[in-house]
Amino acid sequence: xxxxxxxxxxxxxxxWYEFLQAIVDTIIMELWAGGIGFxxxxxxxxxxxxxxxxxxxxxxxxFKILDAVTNLFRSIPFIILLTxxxxxxxxIMGTAINIQGAIVPLVFGSVPFFTRQVQSAxxxxxxxxxxxxxxxxxxxFEIITRVYLxxxxxxxxxxxxxxxxxxxxxxxxxxxxxxxxxxxFAIRYGHDRNMKDITWATVVILVxxxxxxxxxxxxxAKKSTH
Amino acid sequence: xxxxRNIVKTFKDDKEKEVEALKNVSITIGDSEIYGIIGFSGAGxxxxxxxxxxxEKPTSGEVKIDGVxxxxxSHKELRSERKKIGMIFQHFNLMPxxxxxxxxxxxxxxxxxxxxxxxxxxxxxxxxxxxxxxxNAYPSELSGGQKQRVAIARALANDPKILLSDEATSALDxxxxxxxxxxxxxxxxxxxxxxxxxxHEMDVIKRICSRIxxxxxxxxxxxxxxxxxxxNPKHSLTKDFIKTTxxxxxxxxxxxxxxxxxxPADGEVLTRLTYIQKEVSEPLIxxxxxxxxxxxxxxxxxxxxxxxxxxxxTVVKFSGESIKIDEAIQxxxxxxxGVEVIKDxxxxx
Ligand SMILES: Nc1ncnc2c1ncn2[C@@H]1O[C@H](COP(=O)(O)OP(=O)(O)O)[C@@H](O)[C@H]1O
Ligand SMILES: [Mg+2]
Numbered sequence: 001x002x003x004x005x006x007x008x009x010x011x012x013x014x015x016w017y018e019f020l021q022a023i024v025d026t027i028i029m030e031l032w033a034g035g036i037g038f039x040x041x042x043x044x045x046x047x048x049x050x051x052x053x054x055x056x057x058x059x060x061x062x063f064k065i066l067d068a069v070t071n072l073f074r075s076i077p078f079i080i081l082l083t084x085x086x087x088x089x090x091x092i093m094g095t096a097i098n099i100q101g102a103i104v105p106l107v108f109g110s111v112p113f114f115t116r117q118v119q120s121a122x123x124x125x126x127x128x129x130x131x132x133x134x135x136x137x138x139x140x141f142e143i144i145t146r147v148y149l150x151x152x153x154x155x156x157x158x159x160x161x162x163x164x165x166x167x168x169x170x171x172x173x174x175x176x177x178x179x180x181x182x183x184x185f186a187i188r189y190g191h192d193r194n195m196k197d198i199t200w201a202t203v204v205i206l207v208x209x210x211x212x213x214x215x216x217x218x219x220x221a222k223k224s225t226h
Numbered sequence: 227x228x229x230x231r232n233i234v235k236t237f238k239d240d241k242e243k244e245v246e247a248l249k250n251v252s253i254t255i256g257d258s259e260i261y262g263i264i265g266f267s268g269a270g271x272x273x274x275x276x277x278x279x280x281x282e283k284p285t286s287g288e289v290k291i292d293g294v295x296x297x298x299x300s301h302k303e304l305r306s307e308r309k310k311i312g313m314i315f316q317h318f319n320l321m322p323x324x325x326x327x328x329x330x331x332x333x334x335x336x337x338x339x340x341x342x343x344x345x346x347x348x349x350x351x352x353x354x355x356x357x358x359x360x361x362n363a364y365p366s367e368l369s370g371g372q373k374q375r376v377a378i379a380r381a382l383a384n385d386p387k388i389l390l391s392d393e394a395t396s397a398l399d400x401x402x403x404x405x406x407x408x409x410x411x412x413x414x415x416x417x418x419x420x421x422x423x424x425x426h427e428m429d430v431i432k433r434i435c436s437r438i439x440x441x442x443x444x445x446x447x448x449x450x451x452x453x454x455x456x457x458n459p460k461h462s463l464t465k466d467f468i469k470t471t472x473x474x475x476x477x478x479x480x481x482x483x484x485x486x487x488x489x490p491a492d493g494e495v496l497t498r499l500t501y502i503q504k505e506v507s508e509p510l511i512x513x514x515x516x517x518x519x520x521x522x523x524x525x526x527x528x529x530x531x532x533x534x535x536x537x538x539x540t541v542v543k544f545s546g547e548s549i550k551i552d553e554a555i556q557x558x559x560x561x562x563x564g565v566e567v568i569k570d571x572x573x574x575x
Pocket of ligand 1: 246
């Protein structure tokens with residue numbers, strides 16, 4: 001068994017521990033950046049929804065500023081964010097390199113995208129539902145939780161899945177700041193040293209990860225749609 | 227009692243141009259009335275009704291419910307006031323992610339009722355709207371009429387004194403409309419709830435309303451008892467609306483085409499008579515004929531059931547001596563018969 005594996009994927013077996021470390025690094029980045037991004041994206045998406053014209057707490061300045069900032073960060077390529085945010089990263093995380101150094105750019109890279117996803121999910125809630133809830137005397141907070149979030153749960157699950165998958169793509173670039181992870185592993189060995197088995201193994205792992213995310217997302221989305 | 231005083235509402239349209247949706251509207255709606263508001267699309271009906279629970283805040287004016295000035299309340303006070311005003315909509319606005327039970331229980335969350343009490347209340351309400359067997363269905367599994375029943379049950383959950391209905395039957399077929407109107411009437415009689423009902427169909431008004439306001443261009447052009455308005459409409463818009471449900475008012479088209487020579491010949495006067503009881507028409511007409519020595523030729527006769535009572539009407543051609551015709555018309559008017567001269571073909575002096 002051991003022999004067969006070794007002959008099939010000599011480099012992967014050789015770098016087995018580094019490979020496992022890369023998987024763990026990717027998971028850590030995905031969870032931290034995803035977790036923080038999830039909270040921020042939800043918050044901004046909700047704020048944009050309620051402050052827009054005709055929203056339940058209409059507020060032009062807040063909407064305009066948040067809208068502009070979201071657009072700004074959405075248009076900056078991630079590879080530029082990674083280096084441009086190094087000073088901020090250092091200020092917040094104490095370092096601009098390694099996994100800690102990657103979290104801030106990953107959050108900045110994924111939050112604007114997720115914010116738009118959340119905003120568009122919430123926009124699909126029929127205005128009539130909000131109006132009905134208002135007529136029943138619900139507070140704005142209750143309308144957000146009991147109408148907006150609840151009625152768009154399926155769409156929100158889909159938005160979260162898409163963002164998580166695209167975040168996984170972003171983590172592959174985090175090697176630029178020395179954060180490691182699967183993408184970095186594949187480039188350093190698979191590409192730079194032409195170790196094909198390592199490239200393939202990485203791709204397989206990523207495909208499995210994406211499929212799992214998609215499966216979980218679809219299941220939740222389905223469960224919350226009637 | 228609902229009192230709307232001098233309500234003005236201006237909107238800004240897309241190009242920042244001002245649109246006056248309500249131009250100084252005042253209406254008073256008494257307890258346990260079914261008050262109808264009729265008008266064409268864009269007349270301002272929805273805006274007016276939404277001013278009652280302040281979903282729309284008037285630009286100026288006063289909104290009082292049982293003497294409480296809603297515009298002076300804090301957000302919190304307004305919210306608790308809104309719980310006493312139920313509302314139903316043309317497109318039902320049920321929460322798709324919740325079952326029928328969940329929808330009816332929706333407004334009860336902060337009512338202070340326990341789980342058991344909420345369950346009991348919801349079942350009572352579903353019983354009232356005759357949907358007990360659909361408790362666990364989702365809105366997407368219901369017909370339009372059933373959806374509106376759920377919406378009505380939901381609107382009644384907090385035992386409101388007032389129910390606002392914005393075109394609640396406009397998306398329904400005639401039979402379903404009929405059953406929903408019956409339900410509303412039943413609720414009004416059983417619970418004493420005041421109903422403010424928007425529609426663009428005179429048929430709906432005729433069936434259940436006790437008073438109506440006719441709206442056009444952000445103004446109330448005619449208001450009063452449904453019965454009086456049917457018997458004696460003043461504004462041309464009101465007449466147009468009545469025409470849509472009553473044969474007696476379709477006369478204009480008949481006249482235009484002069485079907486069966488309905489147009490009065492020289493010396494004749496074509497009139498429309500309306501009275502409260504159809505039976506009275508026969509003796510009155512024969513009396514007038516004898517008393518004034520004029521001829522009354524009945525061309526059309528119909529009875530309308532308006533808010534439960536019959537309104538009779540006939541289209542009559544008078545012929546005879548000019549002065550006698552005037553006297554005969556006056557005689558009828560003195561006896562509370564509405565006489566509307568449609569076409570006077572007598573020679574001017
Ligand atoms: N939110 C709004 N913004 C701008 N104009 C509005 C708004 N709501 C209503 N209007 C305008 O006010 C007028 C009355 O509308 P509405 O009350 O909905 O009429 P109705 O219910 O009788 O059809 C229309 O001209 C409509 O375009
Ligand atoms: Mg309307």
